[in-house]
Amino acid sequence: MILAFDVGENLLTPLVTGIIQGSVYGLLGLGLVLLYKGNRIFNFAQGEFGTVAALVVYAFASGSKFLPKMPYAVAVLLGVLAGILMGLLTERLVVRPLFRQPKVTLVVATAGVALLSIAVEGFFAGAAPTPVRATLEGEAINTRLLRVTKQDMLVVAVLLVLAVASALFFKFTQTGTAILAVSQEPTATSLVGISVNRISSLTWGMAGFLGGVAGILLTGTNRVVLPGVLTGLALIPAFTAAVFGGITSLPGAFVGGVVIGIIQQIGGTNIPADIIPSANAVVVFLVLLGVLLVKPTGLLGKEV
């Protein structure tokens, strides 16, 4: 069987949409990498930091129930703060009491936080999906082959800025070094006068911030928010992106996300679904498997 190959349709379109799609994964993956660097755990609640932030933005921007209606920018600020608060509360109520327990206990605990969060979100917001506005309205490109919205471009730009800023933070600031030190040797770190608790709070607060930003941008891209939306839509691809890029590398989360997005799109576009159903997911896992076999630390990952 000879398949017609159109450079625009089969390559250019999936390449561009892959970068956009992958940026969303990368954005969520940044928070995962940060916590892995800081605590050596996978945080299954990362998606819900984002969902809570997005729900708060919706609640204040629309003035739902008893809440006052606020300008969108203020609502976004409150949403990001809600994400940070979620991170801090998770650290204080769940992570800190279990800090000396085996890491697997902590990982399971974060899964518990995610499930609890989804239930609480459903209680307050209801199960129905709610349409939300994009952070930036309008389209940049809309042709037969390609459609890119301003929101898409915002996501890519924000991811780039955050990935670079986070990498610089760890490379050039003492706090960044302290986070890495706590993750490596908490007892020795506290002996030199660094407060492990404060560093832990800071790390989780930053993860909450990154999750919140990811949640607001992703729901703005999809134009819909509902309980558990980030966990359901993006957490697994974000994990894949983080591992693919190198779970200890913040720029790796960016690169991993974008590469995963591109592979997904090219695979999904060019492999007929009646030959391999869900081809986009299959190729991602094949490539991931290959990378991990050849380079187990991921594309940019290395031991600290």
Place this chain on the structure above:
Amino acid sequence: MRKQGRIRRVVIVLAAGSMVLTACGLKPEVKNSLRASGGRALPPGLSVDPNTGQVVDEQGNVVDPGTVGVDPGTGTDPGTGPGTGPGTGPSAGPGTGPNPSTGPNPTASPTGPVVPPAGQGNTTGIRGGKIHLALHGPLTGAGVPQESFRSGANIYWEKNKIRGMDVVATVFDDEYNPSGAIKACRRAAPDNFLIVGGAGTDQIQACAKDQVVQRGGVPYVSAGVTENGLHGLNNYFAASMTYRQQGPTVVKMAREKGFLQASKGWGLVISSTPNFKDAKESIEAALKAANVPYKYYPVPKTGGDATTVANQLRAEGHETVYFLGQPLFFTEIVQRVGCPQYCPTFTGPGIAMGVNTVANLACANSAGFFKGFYLSPYPGWDDRAKYAPGVQLDDDIEFTIYGVMQSLHQMFNSIPADQPITRESFIAAVARGSYPGGIFNPAVFAGKTRFGGTKAYYLQAKCDIRRWVTAGGPTA
């Protein structure tokens, strides 16, 4: 240090205790036993069937726990089950005999009438002068106003009775997945007379053919979805047109509404699941008959990548897109095709896409340019006053559930007056019955089929009010 140790011990004891309690609660025989006997001990010779959760005697005959004398020390349980034979009325005393209720389950042909032996029948779900019905639907995660499932049924039964008995409808969350549906139906079966499938093809199919529901002879009524796996079930009734039946009607609607002929053909975006195979074959046959070209886009059952699908649709330039799959995936595709520059007319069979929540999201996702025509077993929200005059309804889900209850009422009324209401007499009556409907279209089973839908309405999306409105029909 010592205080910490004490706290730890208390926490461990509490945790262990809660785990034991939880484990006991999860053991089906314990749960079923407690449920079936109302939390009391069963008399000697009776036990709980772990599969059905029903109380059975030593011969395996089902016994109505309401008629079983429990707690022999007091013997005061009045029994809540209605009489089991004609003319006896509700049982008044602490009956001890096995409920003649079920006896051997009639095994008539799936479409033929099933008449219970005189004086026998399963009356599960009828107790204390009330008939208990169960609905299962996606109360979490799938995007419908959850309270409306409950309130729609309650509003109907507040003013209607069946043979002087009140009707109580309980809603079970099926979590929008088949295993959740099976769990919900297994919970519902021991306490409810029949089960109504609210939404979701896979959930409806999983529940209707579940072995516990089958063995209990639980009547199961739903809107028409797939026919796959539902043929030959004695207990199943589709009260509206199935996907297979709707294929030609979708094409008929497209012709009447002017979006049938498309120079770039139709795009068929259909979840690649066996349960949509009949829908796919039906629409393909109808399009071929109408000489309309089409291209099929299989998508994963769980939705998949909306961006890829939207890119492909836009590149092909289809003027019409037939979509059958997950509603949220649908709204994602609507968003990503890029209205108004490329904005095809979306169409397909009822029932899932015709919910106003979907119209609301699709309109919001397309800057108000969404063009949609879908079939539906019930009219649009704009017609509610015509079909439910004087009834205060808050949304289209309430309206739909109200309509389902209306149809169920007609089904109950078709049981001959000289027969008791039993699961068997209900199934027998509906299997040979024809119903005028009301909000739902007429359903005709007439001893020939269990897929009784006859007609469908046309719904058109109106983005200025973000709802579906009636645009035609009902038509076959």
